[in-house]
Amino acid sequence: MADRKGRRGSGGDSAALHSVIDIPQHRIHSRESQMALRQKSDSDVFMELVRDISSDLDVTVLSHKILTNVAVLANADRCSLFLVQGSGKMKCLVAKLFDVVEGSTVEETQNQKEIRIPWGMGIVGYVAESGTGIIIADAYKDQRFNHDVDIATGYRTKSMMSEPIISTEGEVIGVAQAINKIVTEKSKSDVFTPEDQKLFKTYLTFCGISLTNAQLFEKSMFYLRKNESLLEMARGIFEEQTCLKTSVHEILVEGLELIPCEQCSVMLLDENEEEVNFSRIFQLTHEQKEKGEQSAEQDSPDEVVGPYIAKAEMVARTGEAINVSEFDNVSQHSLVLEKDQVPKYENFLCIPIYNKEKKVIGVMQFFNKMGSHYFDEKDQHVFESFAVFCGLGIHNVMMYDKVCSSMARRNIALEVLSYHASSSLEEAVKHSERFLPSADEFVENVSRFPFDDLVLSDDDTILASARMFVDLHLLEHFHVQRVVLFRWISTVKKNYRQVTYHNWRHAFNVAQSMFAIFKEGQYDQSLSPLEQFVLLIACFCHDLDHRGTNNTFQVKSSSPIAQLYSTSTMEHHHFDHCIMILNSEGNNVLEGMNADQYGKAIKMLEACILATDLALYFQKRGTFRDLIESETFDWNDANHRGLLRGMLMTACDLGAITKPWKVQKRTAELVASEFFEQGDLEKSRLNLQPIPMMDRQKKDELPNMQVGFIDAICLPLYEVFTDHTPSLKPLYDGVKRNRINWKNLSEGKQADDEEMEADVTSPRTTVSQQAGETKSVAGKMKASRRQKSRQRSVYCTLV
Structure with a gap:
C-alpha cells in the first residue's frame, strides 16, 4: 500500500506499524480483495496476518502461510523456513519449504528436495545456534553464505534477513529467512532495515507459538497413529507362537511397515554363552518385502550387518540403543567400521530386544531410513516400543520351542530305552576273558585295506574292535580298564538297530577302515594318541541308533529328532547317543583322562561325528583340496588337523x-x-x-x-x-x-x-x-x- 496517509490507527502500535508496513499492490493476499485490505489500518493488517496462522495445526500448511506472510511484512522477494530436528550430535535444521515465492502453493513447495543444514553451519546454522537475528546487505561478501544453493537454483541472492523462531519455552525451534528486499516508492533501498527486522521478529514471536502448538499436535497424532499400528502389529506377531522363523519374519515385515527403511535385521543371542555371540540372524530388505519374499536366516553377521557388528555387540552388552547418522561421520567411527572397510549405509538404528525378565535376548537393526538422512527421536521411541512386543513374542516362541524340544528329548529317550539296553558287567567280563588274537590272526587281517567283515561272527567283531585299541596302545596311554573297553564295545553294538545297512556291521567296517589307515597309511605316526582314540570312538558311534532313514526323511516326517536339530539332524542324534553311553555306568572309556584331555576329546568327538554329514563334506572338501594341491597343509595348524580328521571320517564312512x-x-x-x-x-x-x-x-x-x-x-x-x-x-x-x-x-x-x-x-x-x-x-x-x-x-x- 503505497499511499497509507490518513488511514492510521488510533493507537501507538498502529503508528509504529504504519511506518514499516509497505505492501505493493501486487503483494495483497488473494484471500481478501485489495480494496478490503486497503481499508484496514496497519495494526489490523498485522493482526490479520497473525490470525491467519493462529488456528492451523498442520505444520506444512502453517509453514507455508508463515512464509507468505513474512514476504508481505518484510517485502521480500522470497522466503525460507528451517525447522529444528533431532538433538545432540544429530541436531540440524531442515527446510522442506524453501524459496517460497508469491503465488506458490503448498503442493508446489512440497515437491522441492529437502534441504538439511547441520547445526551451527552457514548463516542459518549461526542464527539458530546463537539465537540472534542478522541482516546481511551483500550475501556474497559474507563467508558463511553457501553459494552452491544459488548455483543449483539459478537464483542470485543479494540481501538477506534471518531471525530465530522461539518456542513458548524459550528454545530455538526454527529460523525464518527473507531474501532480496523489493524496492518500492516508499522504500527505495534493496537492503533490509532495522525496522524491517523489528517487525519481522515481532511477527515470528506469534509464529513460534503457532509452530509449537502445531508440532505438539503433530507429535501427538504421530504417536496415536503409531500406537494404533503397534497394537495391530502386536496382534499379528502373537498370532504365530509356534515357529521362531515365522515369528521373526512377521517382526521384520512389520518393522519395515512401521517406518520404511532399506533393510531390517533381527540378531538373537546364544543364551548358552556368557560372551556376546549371535546364534541366529535374520534379515529382510524393503525390496524383498515388497515382492512378498521370506526373510533369510544367515550363517554369519557379516552377511547381514558386516562392519556394523561392533555396534550390535555393544547394544547387546549395554542394553542401550545406538542411532548413527551421516552426521556422525560414519566412515570414521571406530566402533562401526574396521580398517579398510567401506560403509554400506548412511544411517542405522540399533535397539535391544528384551524378554519378560528384562534380559537382552537380541538386537534389531534398521538401515537407511527412506526419505530421510537419519532416524529421529520419534523413530527411535516408536521402534523401542515395537521392540517390547517383539521381545515378548520371541520369548514366547522360544519358550514354546524349549517345551517342544523337551518333549522331543523325552520321546527319544523313551524310544531308546525301549529299544536298547546297556551291556551287563558279566557280559563284558566274559568277552574280556576270551583270547584276543593279533590283527593278522583273524580270518581276515583287520589292519589291511581289503577287508571283508562277513567272515567274522558278531562275537569276533567285538574282539576285533578291542584289538584296534590294543594295537594302538590306547588302553595304557589313557588308563582304560580292559573290562570297561569290552563293556563299552558291547553296549555300542547293542545300540545299533537291526536296519538293513546302517547297523553295527557298518560301524565296525568304518572303524576297521580307520584302523587300516592308521596302520597301512602310517597315520598312527602323524596323529596324536588322543586323535587316534577319538577317531576310533567316532567311527564306532557315528551312526548310533540309526533308523534306516536319512535327514531329509526326519524333517519331512516331523520326527522328534528333527524338532531338536535343523541341520545335521541324525548326526547330532548319533553324538548325543554316544555321550549317553559314555555317561552310563561302566561304559566311560574316557574316565582315565584329565580334565583338559576330556574337554578336548568331547569337542573333537562331536566334530568327527558331525563330519559324516555329506552336506558338511561338500562345504569343506574344496578347502582341503586346495591345502593339499598347494602343498600348504601344516600339521602344526590346529584347523588343518581338524579338517583332516573330518575328511578321514568321510573316507572311512x-x-x-x-x-x-x-x-x-x-x-x-x-x-x-x-x-x-x-x-x-x-x-x-x-x-x-x-x-x-x-x-x-x-x-x-x-x-x-x-x-x-x-x-x-x-x-x-x-x-x-x-x-x-x-x-x-x-x-x-x-x-x-x-x-x-x-x-x-x-x-x-x-x-x-x-x-x-x-x-x-x-x-x-x-x-x-x-x-x-x-x-x-x-x-x-x-x-x-x-x-x-x-x-x-x-x-x-x-x-
Whole structure:
C-alpha cells in the first residue's frame, strides 16, 4: 500500500506499524480483495496476518502461510523456513519449504528436495545456534553464505534477513529467512532495515507459538497413529507362537511397515554363552518385502550387518540403543567400521530386544531410513516400543520351542530305552576273558585295506574292535580298564538297530577302515594318541541308533529328532547317543583322562561325528583340496588337523567303495535296499514320490547311480588323500576298479570278478615299497587332475 496517509490507527502500535508496513499492490493476499485490505489500518493488517496462522495445526500448511506472510511484512522477494530436528550430535535444521515465492502453493513447495543444514553451519546454522537475528546487505561478501544453493537454483541472492523462531519455552525451534528486499516508492533501498527486522521478529514471536502448538499436535497424532499400528502389529506377531522363523519374519515385515527403511535385521543371542555371540540372524530388505519374499536366516553377521557388528555387540552388552547418522561421520567411527572397510549405509538404528525378565535376548537393526538422512527421536521411541512386543513374542516362541524340544528329548529317550539296553558287567567280563588274537590272526587281517567283515561272527567283531585299541596302545596311554573297553564295545553294538545297512556291521567296517589307515597309511605316526582314540570312538558311534532313514526323511516326517536339530539332524542324534553311553555306568572309556584331555576329546568327538554329514563334506572338501594341491597343509595348524580328521571320517564312512568288488557289490545292494525301504515309507506314510535313488521302481539304474556317486564324491576324495599320503593309493585304486565294474554293468556288460580277486589277493607289499611305487603315480595324478574342470556335479541325492 503505497499511499497509507490518513488511514492510521488510533493507537501507538498502529503508528509504529504504519511506518514499516509497505505492501505493493501486487503483494495483497488473494484471500481478501485489495480494496478490503486497503481499508484496514496497519495494526489490523498485522493482526490479520497473525490470525491467519493462529488456528492451523498442520505444520506444512502453517509453514507455508508463515512464509507468505513474512514476504508481505518484510517485502521480500522470497522466503525460507528451517525447522529444528533431532538433538545432540544429530541436531540440524531442515527446510522442506524453501524459496517460497508469491503465488506458490503448498503442493508446489512440497515437491522441492529437502534441504538439511547441520547445526551451527552457514548463516542459518549461526542464527539458530546463537539465537540472534542478522541482516546481511551483500550475501556474497559474507563467508558463511553457501553459494552452491544459488548455483543449483539459478537464483542470485543479494540481501538477506534471518531471525530465530522461539518456542513458548524459550528454545530455538526454527529460523525464518527473507531474501532480496523489493524496492518500492516508499522504500527505495534493496537492503533490509532495522525496522524491517523489528517487525519481522515481532511477527515470528506469534509464529513460534503457532509452530509449537502445531508440532505438539503433530507429535501427538504421530504417536496415536503409531500406537494404533503397534497394537495391530502386536496382534499379528502373537498370532504365530509356534515357529521362531515365522515369528521373526512377521517382526521384520512389520518393522519395515512401521517406518520404511532399506533393510531390517533381527540378531538373537546364544543364551548358552556368557560372551556376546549371535546364534541366529535374520534379515529382510524393503525390496524383498515388497515382492512378498521370506526373510533369510544367515550363517554369519557379516552377511547381514558386516562392519556394523561392533555396534550390535555393544547394544547387546549395554542394553542401550545406538542411532548413527551421516552426521556422525560414519566412515570414521571406530566402533562401526574396521580398517579398510567401506560403509554400506548412511544411517542405522540399533535397539535391544528384551524378554519378560528384562534380559537382552537380541538386537534389531534398521538401515537407511527412506526419505530421510537419519532416524529421529520419534523413530527411535516408536521402534523401542515395537521392540517390547517383539521381545515378548520371541520369548514366547522360544519358550514354546524349549517345551517342544523337551518333549522331543523325552520321546527319544523313551524310544531308546525301549529299544536298547546297556551291556551287563558279566557280559563284558566274559568277552574280556576270551583270547584276543593279533590283527593278522583273524580270518581276515583287520589292519589291511581289503577287508571283508562277513567272515567274522558278531562275537569276533567285538574282539576285533578291542584289538584296534590294543594295537594302538590306547588302553595304557589313557588308563582304560580292559573290562570297561569290552563293556563299552558291547553296549555300542547293542545300540545299533537291526536296519538293513546302517547297523553295527557298518560301524565296525568304518572303524576297521580307520584302523587300516592308521596302520597301512602310517597315520598312527602323524596323529596324536588322543586323535587316534577319538577317531576310533567316532567311527564306532557315528551312526548310533540309526533308523534306516536319512535327514531329509526326519524333517519331512516331523520326527522328534528333527524338532531338536535343523541341520545335521541324525548326526547330532548319533553324538548325543554316544555321550549317553559314555555317561552310563561302566561304559566311560574316557574316565582315565584329565580334565583338559576330556574337554578336548568331547569337542573333537562331536566334530568327527558331525563330519559324516555329506552336506558338511561338500562345504569343506574344496578347502582341503586346495591345502593339499598347494602343498600348504601344516600339521602344526590346529584347523588343518581338524579338517583332516573330518575328511578321514568321510573316507572311512564311504570306505566300502574301496573294497574288493564282491564286498563293494554286496554293500551297494544293502545300501540300495535300505534306500528303497525309505522310499516305500515316503510313499505309504508321507504320500510323497521318492527321489530315483530311493524309488524301488528304478532299481535297475543302480549301476549308473553308483558311477555318478563315485565320480562326484569318492574319486575326488581318495585322489586328494593319495596326493597327501601316497601309501593310501590302494584306496584310490580300489575306487577306480569298482567304477570300471559299475560302468560295465550300466552298459550291460559283465563285471570282471576274477580280475578283481587277483588284484586284492596279490602279495602284500611293504609301506616303503608302496610309497616308492606310488610317488611318481601321485605326481602324474595331480598334473592330470589340474587339467580337469573344477566343477563337479554334486551327487546331492545322498545328502
